[in-house]
Amino acid sequence: MAKVADKYLKVDPWAIIEEGFDQERNRTSESIFSLGNEYMGVRGYAEEGYSGDTLPGSYFNGLNEEQAIGNHYKGIIRSLRYMVNAVDWLYTRITLDGEQLDLAFSKISDYSRRLDFRTGTYCREFVWHLENGKQLKLTFTRLVSMTMSHLGLQRVDFEPLNFTGNIQVCTGLDFGMIHEERGQSMWNGLCSGGADGITAIMAETLTTGNKLFSGFVLQSPVQLSPSRVERDKFIGESFTLPLIEGERVHYTKLAVNCADSSGSMAADVLWKEGMELAATTAGLNEAEIFNAQTEYWKGIWETSDIVIEGDPENQQGIRFCIFQLYQTYHGDHPGYNIGAKGLTGEAYRGLAFWDTESYCLPFYMFNNPKAAKSLLEFRYKTLPEAMQRAKAVDCEGACYPIATIDGTESCDLWQHSNLQLHVGTAVSYGIWHYVKNTGDREFLYNKGAEMLIQISRFYATRGQWGARSGQFGYFGVMGPDEFQLMVNNNCYINLMAKKSFEYTLETVAHMQAAVPEAFAQLAAKTALREDELADWSSKAEHMRIPLDQDSGVYEEHDGFFDMPHIDIHSIPVTEFPLYSNWSYDRLYRYDMIKQPDVLMFMFLYSGQFSKEAKRANYEYYEPRCIHESSLSPSIHSILASEIGKPEEAYHFFEFATRLDLDNYNRNTREGLHTTSIAAAWMNIVYGFGGMRSDGERLSFQPSLPERWTSYSFQVMYEGVLLKLEVTKDSVRIQAVSGGSTEIIMNGLQIKVGADRIVLPLGEGMMAG
Amino acid sequence: MAKVADKYLKVDPWAIIEEGFDQERNRTSESIFSLGNEYMGVRGYAEEGYSGDTLPGSYFNGLNEEQAIGNHYKGIIRSLRYMVNAVDWLYTRITLDGEQLDLAFSKISDYSRRLDFRTGTYCREFVWHLENGKQLKLTFTRLVSMTMSHLGLQRVDFEPLNFTGNIQVCTGLDFGMIHEERGQSMWNGLCSGGADGITAIMAETLTTGNKLFSGFVLQSPVQLSPSRVERDKFIGESFTLPLIEGERVHYTKLAVNCADSSGSMAADVLWKEGMELAATTAGLNEAEIFNAQTEYWKGIWETSDIVIEGDPENQQGIRFCIFQLYQTYHGDHPGYNIGAKGLTGEAYRGLAFWDTESYCLPFYMFNNPKAAKSLLEFRYKTLPEAMQRAKAVDCEGACYPIATIDGTESCDLWQHSNLQLHVGTAVSYGIWHYVKNTGDREFLYNKGAEMLIQISRFYATRGQWGARSGQFGYFGVMGPDEFQLMVNNNCYINLMAKKSFEYTLETVAHMQAAVPEAFAQLAAKTALREDELADWSSKAEHMRIPLDQDSGVYEEHDGFFDMPHIDIHSIPVTEFPLYSNWSYDRLYRYDMIKQPDVLMFMFLYSGQFSKEAKRANYEYYEPRCIHESSLSPSIHSILASEIGKPEEAYHFFEFATRLDLDNYNRNTREGLHTTSIAAAWMNIVYGFGGMRSDGERLSFQPSLPERWTSYSFQVMYEGVLLKLEVTKDSVRIQAVSGGSTEIIMNGLQIKVGADRIVLPLGEGMMAG
DSSP: OOOOOOOOSBOOTTEEEEESOOSTTHHHHHHHTOEEOSSEEEOOOOTTOOOSSOOOOEEETTOEEEEEOOOOSTTSOSEEEEEOOOOBTTOEEEEETTEEOOTTTSEEEEEEEEEETTTTEEEEEEEEEOTTSOEEEEEEEEEEOSSSTTEEEEEEEEEESSOOEEEEEEEEEETTOOBTTTTBOOEEEEEEEOOTTOEEEEEEETTTOOEEEEEEEEEOSSOOOOEEEEETTEEEEEEEEEEOTTOOEEEEEEEEEEEETTSOSOHHHHHHHHHHHHHHHHTOOHHHHHHHHHHHHHHHHHHHOOEEETOHHHHHHHHHHHHHHHHHOOSSSTTOOOOTTTTSOSGGGGOBOTHIIIIIHHHHHHHOHHHHHHHHHHHHHTHHHHHHHHHHTTOOSOOOOSSBSSSSOOOOOHHHHTTBOHHHHHHHHHHHHHHHHHOOHHHIIIIIHHHHHHHHHHHHHHOEEOTTTOOEEOOSBBOSOTTSOSBSSOHHHHHHHHHHHHHHHHHHHHHHHHOHHHHHHHHHHHTOOHHHHHHHHHHHHTBOOOEETTTTEEOSSTTGGGSOOOOGGGSOGGGOSHHHHSOGGGGGSSSOBSSOSHHHHHHHTGGGSOHHHHHHHHHHHGGGBOOOSTTHHHHHHHHHHHTTOHHHHHHHHTTTTTTTTTTTTSOGGGOOOHHHHHHHHHIIIIIISOOBOSSSSOEEOOOBOTTOSEEEEEEEETTEEEEEEEESSEEEEEEEESOOEEEEETTEEEEEOSSOEEEEOOTTOBOO | OOOOOOOOSBOOTTEEEEESOOGGGHHHHHHHTOEEOSSEEEOOOOTTOOOSSOOOOEEETTOEEEEEOOOOSTTSOSEEEEEOOOOBTTOEEEEETTEEOOTTTSEEEEEEEEEETTTTEEEEEEEEEOTTSOEEEEEEEEEEOSSSTTEEEEEEEEEESSOOEEEEEEEEEESOOOBTTTTBOOEEEEEEEOOTTOEEEEEEETTTOOEEEEEEEEEOSSOOOOEEEEETTEEEEEEEEEEOTTOOEEEEEEEEEEEETTSOSOHHHHHHHHHHHHHHHHTOOHHHHHHHHHHHHHHHHHHHOOEEESOHHHHHHHHHHHHHHHHHOOSSSTTOOOOTTTTSOSGGGGOBOTHIIIIIHHHHHTTOHHHHHHHHHHHHHTHHHHHHHHHHTTOOSOOOOSSBSSSSOOOOOHHHHTTBOHHHHHHHHHHHHHHHHHOOHHHIIIIIHHHHHHHHHHHHHHOEEOTTTOOEEOOSBBOSOTTSOSBSSOHHHHHHHHHHHHHHHHHHHHHHHHOHHHHHHHHHHHTOOHHHHHHHHHHHHTBOOOEETTTTEEOSSTTGGGSOOOOGGGSOGGGOSHHHHSOGGGGGSSSOBSSOSHHHHHHHTGGGSOHHHHHHHHHHHGGGBOOOSTTHHHHHHHHHHHTTOHHHHHHHHTTTTTTTTTTTTSOGGGOOOHHHHHHHHHIIIIIISOOBOSSSSOEEOOOBOTTOSEEEEEEEETTEEEEEEEESSEEEEEEEESOOEEEEETTEEEEEOSSOEEEEOOTTOBOO
16 A cells, blocks of 8 residues: 655754645644643644634643443443543734734735744744735744643744734633534633733533633733633633834743643632642743753753654654654653544544553653653553453453543444453553563562553453363454454464463562562452462463464464455555445455554564564565554564565655654644654664664664665663664664663674774665 | 243233233233234323333334434444334323323222234223222223224223213324334424314424324214314314213224325325325224224134144234234235334334344245235335445445345444345345245246345355355354354355355246246346356355364354353353343353354255254254344254254243243333244244245144144145144144145155045154
8 A cells, every 4th residue: 555745844854844834734734733741732723713724722631521422232331531622722813903813814925834843842923914015924932841831832923014003912711622523612611810910711621520720921021901801711811012113022921721630629729729830930931931941852852862864854754753752741740641643633532552552662661761651650540440441341350441541441442442452461561571671670569560460360361262272362352453353362462461471470470589578468459369370370371372383474363364365455545544445344354454463473572583483474464464554564664674674674664754744644634643653763763773672681783774874863771871873884882871781782792881882784784 | 041931911812811900011011912903003002191111102114213323434324214103093081070090090990901813902991990989990992903004993981880970081193202212202293183073183204204194083972072182293182971870981083094104295195195094984883893803813813823722821822923923014015024023112123134034934925925925025125225235335236234124224233234144145045935835936037036136246245265265255244143243154144145146046047948038138137247147156166164074063153163162051040131241242252152043044944954964053052052032942942843852842932922921031011022923933833843845845744742732723835725733643634725735744745635634643743
């Protein structure tokens, strides 16, 4: 299936730039120009109001609503949670001589906007040509503070090019924002008002009672004399700004948003907290806020930058990915997870999937281990919900939801929520992966082990014994490959469950020996029984792993090899996406796969499979894979690199960093592919860098794409920040900070410290 | 799974009788005391209004509403049709001395009601004890005319036992009847009024525009002097009746209902038609109407009665079944089908399933061949909808819906509507079965063959070739056994599709030779191509039929033998019905089956499988079957009879005829199990009578249940009405009318005419 780039934005190493306003692409640009700080996010919508095609979106982690589901079979969810559209704290309306600014109708010129990775700001400017001939240059700058989570800043500059006169501005806080899927605001206004220059409003979600306080103060070199505007779900200030020809004047709005996602905070307490925070914020200096933001990002780029020489597009692309990953999540607030679209759109309802542990966790583990730990802590915090879910589906232990925002299952397609079992094993893998690469045994003892025990309980009770085979496995499941809807003994699930049992047993044995008291507490808390351990051991030992011995190809599930064959290249391009163009049942009746399944576990447990085994399985499954998941190409690219198919590796990488910038899937308008962005990082580091993190020590086997002159990346390993630079003939590695550590380079264990080690680029390391 | 009778009603050979009013059982009784004439049906609700637990239901074949479905995947239905609750033409309110009659509150005595199979009437009587001491005996009689489809009759008798005085009656037509599932009336009133003693109203369904005219006239030996009562969706007449102590007085309401289910008839045309019919009806004499009804039923019992000596309960049960089958359907109105609950309740939404061809058709074929043909004509009439459905699921030809009321698919569970393929083969089997046993080749040429071609096209395009097996089959399907949700190569579907291809090819070959002109027209109309015939032939030849050669057991689908085993007797009774008590996904992960699947095709094509093969498969599958479908036990009983397990045969028969009378499934309150009722008939005729209708000639191998003294039944075969009587030592057979015919009795072909043939009951024919 051909993915075709929609090249549009300017290429720049440190920014995203649009020159000229393209109404057709507006929603897509809104997604790309999103800002966020994990606490909140805003799409790059026009704050002055836009009557064309737009999706104004302002989202907060943890603010969500509930929807009832009309299905009455037991074990199928009765309600789901979804992220709501919250307050428009950027709300602005601008009127000059009776004409209201609206880019859908207003005549403009010299339009450009810029998202800057170094300053963490979004800036948009243009000249407004009024019907009466007046020309006004406007500049809108905004940031969402990475250092003060509650704070959003908006600055509006006015420069009258050929006139002197007054402009009317109304700036406010609007809870009337429409949740597009529902077609309504999801908020009830609670109160509004303010004092001491603070204008504020508080509202709560319709049914879940999540509360949000929003307040702002205005700063300007000129006297504003605002007057209050109030209506349902809205409060604002209206003022007139005198403009003098050729002189630039501005005002700045410092907005403070305080969310109570628990729904349990008393309204007056939240109001008081919000007003105090707003009062403190009022004392801040605009320049300090911009500087703090730039300093923050400077620190990020020092540890997490990837430099690519000779490929400006991917240079821009990968920096955009890293920028958006940090904006979405950086672990300052425990209990958050990463929605499939981050905080950039309503699609996927703000829900997090197995993507978190399978695709995002490595990025954080090797850049910001605290954030990685915080992601795992989301699963610990939601262990009670996972245990309730296990009960609901007639099992024991913990069944982690396939899609969630608050720990409860929120996927309303039973075929996914009841049949897809790969989140629990992803969590178990994530714990193993994190502990292995950070050495954080405290986390394992205090939280990880408890999750492992409950996860194993679930897999022990959900699985069954084949009547004829006598082997253990999972019947009636959907693996990661969502084009095989309900199968028996999906190889991925079986293997991952086996690994999960084994790691749990290993952890139990280790804790019994190393931390007997902690283990005793854990065993008591979880009511762990000896016979359970024996049961898990037996189930791991007898786990069915369907494998064709002759070819070395794992069978994706029982009977997969007999699935009717389809040459995926014979499917007309017009039939994609298949979900929209094929009868639903037809998707599931071929040997066609949506995304890696067997290949996925061969990547996750890379060290346990020979290069030959990987090649055999790659050559069988890759031609059958249509990559209808945006997560798919990177895994194929990483494996292709390893098995010596550099051209294929580069081909699959081609749209990884620019999936959204070039709108390859034509759906960026709905929001960014946030979790795919993490896969782009993996594609470079694991793919070309040849990093593997599933062995005893971290290892590398770098190669250089032919189109590139060189590239470099850094990874944090056991507290040591390693920097790798790969050129056409060498690999240079050094510990930038944190002392020294042992790693494996091209199969040989070496010690890396502050001194740069220069090695020749290995045999066969020059890649396509 | 134990089914337990709830014995309550009086046993009587020719009637259903309740003595004393049981409020707890009221809804169940309402279902059992239903009346119908295939055009319309009414539940046995209290026409005077009842504020206790009741489901007042008045249903018309063809009057239905549409509901949108919120699923957007292609090939999944976007809307469905369901039968609406229509006009309450029995509406009556009775007030005496300010006290209104309502059995939820009124004090009553001597309550009884009776549904009479010979007169086709439902009669209810009781004495009302007023708070002021007055006692009034009331008798409500109703019938739904079998000879005049539009006509319903209601008669109310009053007999004051200890007083003289006036009673107030309001009788009317109410379109405000609530559709319980929707919680509202599905009607908009169009107009009301009347003239010449006719009171009438017309309404249409909310979105589909199905119209219904309802009018009535009153007859009484006394002068009524009614005054009109009108309100939204209602019209009625109010009058005072003078009562004299000890004297019985009555009035009769003749109601005329005229339905336009097309939604295309002009309102004024329907009104005129309704008024004319009402005027004609006004001239009818009540006694004539009662007599015509009795005469009609006399004719039915002469041809269709089953007499059982020595078992009063089953005698009553089977007559109830035959009575309800005729009430539901008798083929006077082309284009109707049989809903799973007939016209007796909202459950299953009035939808028809494969039950029609698989369970009901034989009853009609052998009792009322015109009705059988009419059922098949429903499928012909809805061929266009089936062809649209095939297209919607990316196939060619005709895909008959799994659940329908008007030919469109109306099952909103995609896993059933998209995966269950056994309606098309049931239609094809039905055509074959009907033509074989009636010799009606005209139907085959004019309609059947066209359906066969379009059905074969569907099965040719829905099926696929196994990549490894090289065999043809169906992937991603659910067979009749609904406890295996999505499987490959369900043996039933594969075998039935093979048979369907073969019969189509045989029909084509026959027509080419016998009726070349008709065939040429058919080929042109269907654009039939030579290569299609070759394709169907190849697919039939290479059809995969999973069979374990050693044991002779057919594998229900690929991989079934490895499904985890569960001892179904180990499931606690409290967990039934499993649909309510097990997590939905759990139902589908065992070797447990819901209803016969392999055994079903062994019954349908009985002659093609040896007794040994049937025994092997019965012994494998029966212990795995939980009979969660009410259609299941009869098929098991029939096979058990054949393979010499008379006790099991009788055990499975035990609740067949009295499923509803004794409320075995505890859900008769929702409506009667109309299609199961047909299975009860099959259970006696095919089971104990040993009839088989899939061979060259009709054959019998009768046995006698030990508990019975004798039994007799009649079947219409090629125009000859055969009567079989089975006693403890003999089988007597004769042609009651229609000349003579050849049949096979105990393996020997004999000619049966007017002279009764008496044979000894065969070896091993004395059954448990």
